[in-house]
Amino acid sequence: MSWRVALIALAVVAAVALLAWLLHGGGPQPVQQVLPSEELPTPTPAPEQRIVLLFPGGDGLLHPELRTVPFPKEPHARIRVVMRELLAGPAATPRLAPVIPYEAELNAVFVDSDGNAFIDLTAPPDSLQGSSTELLLAYGVVDSILLNCPTISAVQILFGGHEVGTLTGHLDLSKPLVLNKRFIAAS
């Protein structure tokens, strides 16, 4: 059989196949994959993990509080869990104070490709004062996130959707802060 004959045969087969397909209704049919019910993917809860949260104490330093919570892997989701727990306030140790000293909510969390996280909190009231207030708020949030989220390298806190230079006129909040353990009380 020569090549020419083979090609013609192939073309005829293709034409017949195309005709059969068009007669069948044409166009792609929606693929319906029916899986046995026991194989359906169900959302598995994040494994429980012990996380460390930092809250200000009566000595003007941050104190760790350990809490066991379902803790996802994804950095963005992790930060949300840490912030949710921080905003819920200190639990186990009543003598500790809230890390955000006003009614605050987490508005947004962003993580950039360099591992910088941006946390947007409710804007503070004008009454905040003192470098201690500023330092403990900033490092309470920043260190709590960094100690629990190893893929995050620095955290910048935004307030009311805006970058701020400083909160009470001391600490530079205009750029992401890295881990600073100097405000965590020695155990």
Add this chain to the structure above:
Amino acid sequence: MGFQDLKRLLQLVLIALIIGAGLLPAQDLDRTIEFQFGGRAIVVPRFGPRFEVLPVLELMGAEAGYSPAAGTFIVVWGERSIQFAIDHKMVLIDGTLQEARDAPAASPGGVAVSLTFLDRSLLSPMDHHLEPIPGGYRIVPGARFADPVTVRPAAADFGATTTLLLSLSRPAEVLVEETPAGAVVVRFEDASPQLDSTVPFRSRRVHSLTSRNQTIELALASGVGLLSWHVVEDPPRVIVELGIASPTPTPAPVQVVRRTGPRPIVIDPGHGGDDVGARSADGLMEKDLVLGIAHRLKRVLEARGHPVRLTREDDVHRALTDRTALANRLEARVFISLHANASTVASVSGAETYYMSLDQSSTDAEAAATADLENRAGAASGERSPLDLILWDLAQAEVLNESADLALALQGRLNALLGLRDRGVKQAPFVVLTGATMPAALVEVGFLSNPSQASLLAQPTRQQELAEAIADGVEDFVRR
């Protein structure tokens, strides 16, 4: 005989006349200069500040002569080739252009150069230098500028001024001057500066730095000029203050302060004006308390012979960056920012001292963030871009250990006065300490949110004690 031949003959006659004229003064001993090299010596004619140089180079065994092909004189010394030309300041050393201080001149023997030209532009590349002897000079091995100075630039752009910090790899004699054309030049007397370009450099007022021969030229934004400069020995660095040179009507005119006499201690009473700072339950305001302590501290230090300047004399608002900029412009010996604290936890008490933290500019983070920062810098609002901030940190990095010593000295005295358990000196990135080129610390004298501490802080005796303790700490530091 053609025209070319005639021209050639005229040239020869002219040269003969010049040589003849040159030989006569060579007889005069006052008009000669002796050079020694190895065990040999040569006496060459001198013409004012210049002398015949080719015999000197031949004495050293270098091949030296005029190359019609190159249009220059060429000196060949081992691997090295140096080219220079009459009436030109440019010297080609192995193909690299350098600018000499002065130009060679035509002479009966071919070419005459100054001692500076011989020493810096010829002998230095040949790894030799001149040493004076009676009646002349000895040429000895070892280049005068064998050890180049690496210069790492950093700039801090403040509201109206820029602090340019040049960190040197070794001490060097430096002169900063403004040329009649308005350019600012950093001149190294005994070294060839090499700019370290591994660190990103950006400033609103300094567009670029160029090292050329023994100078670094600053390309400045229009209207920007030299305000002041000074050299700090340890670690070696040059600090140049730049700003709008001519007084122009602006909303915030530059306070051009020229320091005379010893470097002052700059005290910064925190807050002021609308920014009251912390406030006690019975109304004592941080801005008033720290201003009072600052005035007391000024009097104590002045009584002990230290010049002092305050960043604000009364209840006025000052931008944080202006306070740092003033300390830099005054070339302050020490910068101390005074504050009183507040906490949402009423029981918190104590005095604390802080110094700058360079966490943000840790090298790995910086490298990773630079590209991003450069992108964001363009979009950043206000007058400080994120990249500027990194560079500000560099200014303080140079003196960080000294700042730590200062903070420890201050906290030691405060602990002794207040009978405090040591709360320890801490570091954090405070805006007012960022970009300070001198040892700098921020002192929190106590908590106004703590009622018993607030009533104590309100007492003039306690304020005086605090001022004296801080003065003692400053003296402990400066007398180390």
